[in-house]
Amino acid sequence: MIDTLSHLPRPHAGAVELADRFGDLAPPLTARQAALESARCLYCYDAPCVNACPSEIDIPSFIRSIQQENVQGAAQTILSANILGGSCARVCPTEVLCQQACVRNNAEECAPVLIGLLQRHAIDNAQFGEHPFQRAPASGKRIAVVGAGPAGLSCAHRLALYGHEVVIFEAREKAGGLNEYGIAAYKLVDDFAQREVEFLLQIGGIEIRHGHRLGVELSLSLLRQQFDAVFLAIGLAASKRLGLADEQAPGLLAATDYIRELRQADDLSQLPLAERCIVLGAGNTAIDMAVQMSKLGAHDVNLVYRRGFAEMGATEHEQAIAKANQVRLLTWAQPQEVLLDDQGRVRGMRFARTQQVDGRLQSTGESFELTADAIFSAIGQAFDASALVDPLARELKREGERIWVDATLRTSLPGVYAGGDCTALGQDLTVQAVQHGKLAAEAIHSHLMSNVEAA
Amino acid sequence: MADLSIEFAGIKAPNPFWLASAPPTDKAYNVVRxxxxxxxxxxxxxxGEDPAAVNVSSRYSxxxxANREVLGFNNIELITDRSLEINLREITQVKQAWPDRALIVSLMVPCVEESWKTILPLVxxxxxxxxxxxxxxxxxxxxxxMGAAVGQVPEYVERVTRWCKTYxxxxxxxxxxxxxxxxxTAARAAYRGGADAVSLINTINSITSVDLERMVANPIVGSQSTHGGYCGSAVKPIALNMVAEIARDPETRGLPICxxxxxxxxxxxxxxxxxxxxAVQVCTAAMLHGFRIVEQMQDGLSRWMDSQGYQRLADFSGKAVGNTTDWKYLDINYQVIARIDQDACIGCGRCHIACEDTSHQAIASLAQxxxxxRYEVIDEECVGCNLCQITCPVQDCIEMLAQDNGKPFLDWQHDPRNPYRIAG
Structure with missing residues (x-):
């Protein structure tokens, strides 16, 4: 995919320096910092932080365990609610979840308890001799999970816990989904995503088959025939299009494609560098893209959004990271035309200035141009409808483009469940996907077991 | 500024802050500092008598x-492990160099008249x-x-005190x-023996913690431990009560207390x-932070005295004694009820769960x-126990409001519900 950027130079900095720049954005707490910070937790009852956590981790409980020097107990509390608690501790936007809700998040109390870093401290420092969860006796039931991202892995682990056999079908070479391919490198460093998958699989009873795509090598009807239940966790595989001419020109690509390449690169100095670049969008992916290009050595990084700061999907915390990395945030400007050089490669973009009139976005009639060696589009992910092409899959009720599910993650087809970003339920967050997987597993389990009792 | 100087049991000092007999006052170097x-x-x-005591290693725990702040402190150190002669010489030198400061010598010799008769003139x-x-x-x-073995037998206390007053x-x-x-009992014995004052408390028998790997209590000496003397912030409530008990005892009325x-x-x-x-004596706080703490103690006390209009310590010494009484004299009809300042409340729910689980189910948790x-006091259920106020992390968020219930003062001695009430 980066063929489209092959004409660009490589970073000036060497591999070692680049690796250093892509180190942990939020370094782990030392034992002493964890002790001090855990003592700040007020051990609230009906704690607002727990209510704010999509995966319902018992936060006061695990922090009290840390305070009482029981790091393993803390980790088990976290993992029993969220088996991907290690990656969630790193990638969750805690500033709008648990830490926003923390009762100490006000001027009188100075600052919220650093819940995310404490969670990471517990998971990173708990050394389990064996997997901390034990499987129930074999149930004889087999469940197909499509997609080895956070939702699929979470669902598989919970199902395995109940004694079911799980086969995960995954299109890519590695499991982990966005944790492996989509998160900014400085948020989830080294091979943590893979180590977390390995830990999760230790429970046993889970087989991952790579290179299987729904709609290509797999069909929903076949899966439903061969398994007792199916969980779809196929994410949002497609990047939204700008809808402009010359969108295929060398120098323009989806930010997610570049980030995936960057995350898989052993040597960052071999990546193409867009010294002047434009990132389109206002979500965390756009910020991740812009910051990473800046870290690679770009000196002119413009993040352009058609609305204002208040409407940005990226949190203030994320925006601050961008500014700290010399990313220029331009608002109220909408892509109008991809500008090409005489060889047909991207040389910049023309934008129309926008404004809000009676709640509607309009062009002001003014426009401006930005010079750029590459343009990265991060205007959102879309559901890849090609996955649902077999006759049965087409019957799935949809909500917008995504798969419709009820509160227990059931789709409109009996025995078929779905969760994570491919559904419209909740927010598009790793932690939300984990919760979906967990809840779907609970629903599948109780459904399968009630059938057993009835028989 | 308030005058902090005192005369306590005939001993003059520029301020009431004295260092207690303990490791910080073992030799001239420390005392001069x-x-x-x-x-x-x-x-x-x-x-003590020669030969001097011998101390072990380690000594404190x-x-x-939660934040490694020292709540309580424990030591197994004995009395001075230096010779009597060295100590007496240093005391003489220090007193000469610092004539305005109170210098008191702590003594412990066997419970034998001759021992006391011998050491007192030297001191x-x-x-x-x-x-x-x-x-x-x-x-x-x-x-x-010696030590507590004497203090626990009132007859010994009285006898030794009398020897000291005699010699x-x-x-x-x-x-x-x-x-x-x-x-x-011990204060009365001292009083009968002619003591000019009592000082209290000495340390409390204690084991602070156990090393669960080595299965031995702290502080560890080799593979063993022994109980020590407990002091520091945690013992203040016990000391305050014992001071008050003596202060309001008619039998020892007027006996100065340090x-x-x-x-x-x-x-x-x-x-x-x-x-x-x-007067007061300090040890643990100085051991944890150094002698400089006396600066804030002097400054804080004199500013507070100024704010209250007290010119000397005597102006407020004992002022809370009269309000400390036996349970039977308390007003049964007095009633307070908790009130939560909703603007100050941070929503931690600690008051609710404390009251719900362990008290009177008087704080409702209302889901928003x-x-x-939102946490609200159910007035009819609140007995005014203070638990919610104590567990609340926000100072002054929960106030205990006195209720005007129109009832007169009534103590248990006169309460009609008391089968043994005083008639009339």
Whole structure:
């Protein structure tokens, strides 16, 4: 995919320096910092932080365990609610979840308890001799999970816990989904995503088959025939299009494609560098893209959004990271035309200035141009409808483009469940996907077991 | 500015902050540093008969709070392990160099008249201002018939005190052990023996913690441990009560009291004075932070006294004694009810769960639309126990409001519900 950027130079900095720049954005707490910070937790009852956590981790409980020097107990509390608690501790936007809700998040109390870093401290420092969860006796039931991202892995682990056999079908070479391919490198460093998958699989009873795509090598009807239940966790595989001419020109690509390449690169100095670049969008992916290009050595990084700061999907915390990395945030400007050089490669973009009139976005009639060696589009992910092409899959009720599910993650087809970003339920967050997987597993389990009792 | 100088049991000092007899006052070097820092007096670490005591290693341990703050402190150190002659010579030199400071010598010799008769003139010759009898040391020395072994037998306390008054003209302060059922018994014995003052409390028998890997208590000596003497902030409530018990005992009325036990701030000191003390002694706080703490203690106390219009310590000494009484004299009809300041409340729910699980189910948890909870006192259920106020992390968020219920003062002695009430 980066063929489209092959004409660009490589970073000036060497591999070692680049690796250093892509180190942990939020370094782990030392034992002493964890002790001090855990003592700040007020051990609230009906704690607002727990209510704010999509995966319902018992936060006061695990922090009290840390305070009482029981790091393993803390980790088990976290993992029993969220088996991907290690990656969630790193990638969750805690500033709008648990830490926003923390009762100490006000001027009188100075600052919220650093819940995310404490969670990471517990998971990173708990050394389990064996997997901390034990499987129930074999149930004889087999469940197909499509997609080895956070939702699929979470669902598989919970199902395995109940004694079911799980086969995960995954299109890519590695499991982990966005944790492996989509998160900014400085948020989830080294091979943590893979180590977390390995830990999760230790429970046993889970087989991952790579290179299987729904709609290509797999069909929903076949899966439903061969398994007792199916969980779809196929994410949002497609990047939204700008809808402009010359969108295929060398120098323009989806930010997610570049980030995936960057995350898989052993040597960052071999990546193409867009010294002047434009990132389109206002979500965390756009910020991740812009910051990473800046870290690679770009000196002119413009993040352009058609609305204002208040409407940005990226949190203030994320925006601050961008500014700290010399990313220029331009608002109220909408892509109008991809500008090409005489060889047909991207040389910049023309934008129309926008404004809000009676709640509607309009062009002001003014426009401006930005010079750029590459343009990265991060205007959102879309559901890849090609996955649902077999006759049965087409019957799935949809909500917008995504798969419709009820509160227990059931789709409109009996025995078929779905969760994570491919559904419209909740927010598009790793932690939300984990919760979906967990809840779907609970629903599948109780459904399968009630059938057993009835028989 | 308020005048902090005192005259306590005939001993003059520029301020009421004295260092207690303990490791910080074992030798001239430390005591001179203390005087340079501003301490009003020092009780020199306990002298005994030669040969000097021998100490072990290690000696201290602590009871820690959540942030490693020392709540309580424990030691198994004995009396001075230096010779009597060296100590007496240093005391003489220091007193000469610092004539305005109170210098009191702590003593512990066997419970034999001859021993006291011998040591007292030697001590008087140093020019010190008074003596303090160590009847309280709870570790090591009692096994040899001294320290708390004396303090726990009122007859011994009285007898030794009388010997000291007989063979010395120095003011005699009797230091009391808290390892006793009723502190007044020992204070009365000291009073009968002619003591000029009592000081309390000495340390409390304690084991602060156990090393669960080595299965031995702290502090560890080789593979063993022994109980030590507990002091520091955690013992302040025990000390305050014992001071108050003596202060309001008619049998020892007027006996000067020097307060000891967990004092680390001017406020702690002021509380001891309010319950009847004329001076205070400090040790653990100095051991944890150094002698400089006396600067904030002096400054804080004098500013607070200024704000209250007190010119001397005597102006408020004992002022809280009259309001400390027996349970049976309390007003049964008095009623307070908790009120939560909703603007100050941060929504932690601690008041609710504490009341719900362990008290009177008097705080309702009302779920709000945004997922938070609002906590409200159910007035009819609230007995005014203070638990919610204590568990609340926000100062002044929960107020205990006195209720005007129109009922007159009524104590249990006169309460009609009391089958043994006083008739009439």
């Amino acid at each position: 203390a005087f340079e820092a501003g301490w009003g007096g020092v009780v020199w670490k306990t002298l 602590a009871h820690f709070g 008087a010759a140093t020019g010190c201002d008074g003596i303090e009898l160590n009847f309280g040391c709870p570790h090591g020395m009692p096994e040899r018939g 010395s003209s120095l003011p005699v302060i009797v230091k009391l052990t808290p390892n006793i059922t009723d502190i007044r 307060g000891i036990g967990g004092i680390g701030s001017w406020r702690d000191a002021a509380e001891f004075v309010a319950l009847g003390c004329g 639309a945004d997922g938070t909870h």
